Amino acid sequence: MMKKTKYLMGAFLLSALVFAGCDNDDEGSAPELTVEAITATGTSLDTGEETTKDLNAATSATDVPPDAVFEITFNKEVDASTATASNITITSDGAASTTNVSADGSVITVTPTEELIQGTDYTLTITSGIAGSDGGAFTNTTRTFKTAGRLPVEAPQSNTQVAYWKFDGDASDEMDNYEDGTEVEIDYQTDRFGTIASTAYFNGDASIIEVPNAASLMNDTDDFTVSFWAKTETENHVNENGDPTGMFVFGLGAHYGIQYEIFDSYDGSKFAISYETEDGTTVGEDMWFPSEATDNTNGGWQGWDYAKSLSPEQMQNIIKDTWYNVIYSYDATEKKGSLYFNGELMKSFDFDLWPEEDVKTSVKGVTYRGQAPEVVDELAFGFVQSRAGTLWDAEPWGGYDIPTSKHFKGWLDDFRIFHTAYSAEDVTNLYNAEKP
Missing domain, CATH: 2.60.40.1220 (Immunoglobulin-like)
Incomplete structure (x- = not known):
């Protein structure tokens, strides 16, 4: 009797297990999605x-x-x-x-x-x-x-950056403060990092980008900093006599605002910049940086408190047919302008060191002072001013419609403008962040 009971209990348990297994199958859990x-x-x-x-x-x-x-x-x-x-x-x-x-x-x-x-x-x-x-x-x-690519750079004092042209396939201001530039014969090519369509190429003949209503770049500030990368292409870039000629890289109303020019022999360059004094007078002053530059201790102008002396060959190695970074900064409090190439101070001046009777001792900041029709308030990349201005129209080196003028031939990239003065540390940090 005991054996029969054990047999019945075992059969019951087996049947329960079989029933439970059938129950799971009936729930139909589908195979996992992978x-x-x-x-x-x-x-x-x-x-x-x-x-x-x-x-x-x-x-x-x-x-x-x-x-x-x-x-x-x-x-x-x-x-x-x-x-x-x-x-x-x-x-x-x-x-x-x-x-x-x-x-x-x-x-x-x-x-x-x-x-x-x-x-x-x-x-x-x-x-x-x-x-x-x-x-x-x-x-x-x-x-x-x-x-892929390069992490976007956050520039030092980025809250003061008012304009930034990346030239990544177009002439738009990344800050959206200025209208897109009007482009004439611009090609977007491989930049210094090897990224295609990421820098603006200018053909040295007619290429220009014009940004309208740009006077506020200089009129809305006393402190001012501009930074950009450029690479010249000097081959076959000649004047009306067939001799090598320099280049106007950019300009806002020429020297009535700001311009950057490279000399004919590529042994120097200069900014020509307009300033306003305390009494409202407007004046111009060049940040002139030739080879074998001098400061006020060795024959230079009394206001030039620093100048790095480079041989013509050393200067050409920087600015001829190679990428280099240019930063110019004006500190209104110190009344001091400073020029940097590739993160290094090249030259500086101090308006406080001008002759005591000179009005420039009272310069307070940068300004745009251009008047139409001679110049108009359009920022021109690739030339000293926009096509609308009449300044130097008849000059073989300064008329836009003259092919042998000092049109920029080469590449321009990462053009930034700040309404602040940059310290040497700011310059170093931006340069290191943007260099290849």
């Missing part, structure tokens, strides 16, 4: 051609194109209603990029509405909110990657 591939396809910053990066590899992807479109391929069809921007995100330092997300069969496509930031680390997150069309569950998954 990722099979993740790719990012966009335009290479180096070649301009389409390139695809694998984001599903063992190591984090690098050089992902900033304009990339992301495709996530799963092991089976996805429930399209779960393919949303809340379930798939692209973030950097906690900030999410705005994206459009769509599903087609087993593939989800993620398209950022704006280009990703260059040189930046991102995380692609696919949450468990994604599901298979058969109800298959998904486990949270992340992939990290870094975009």
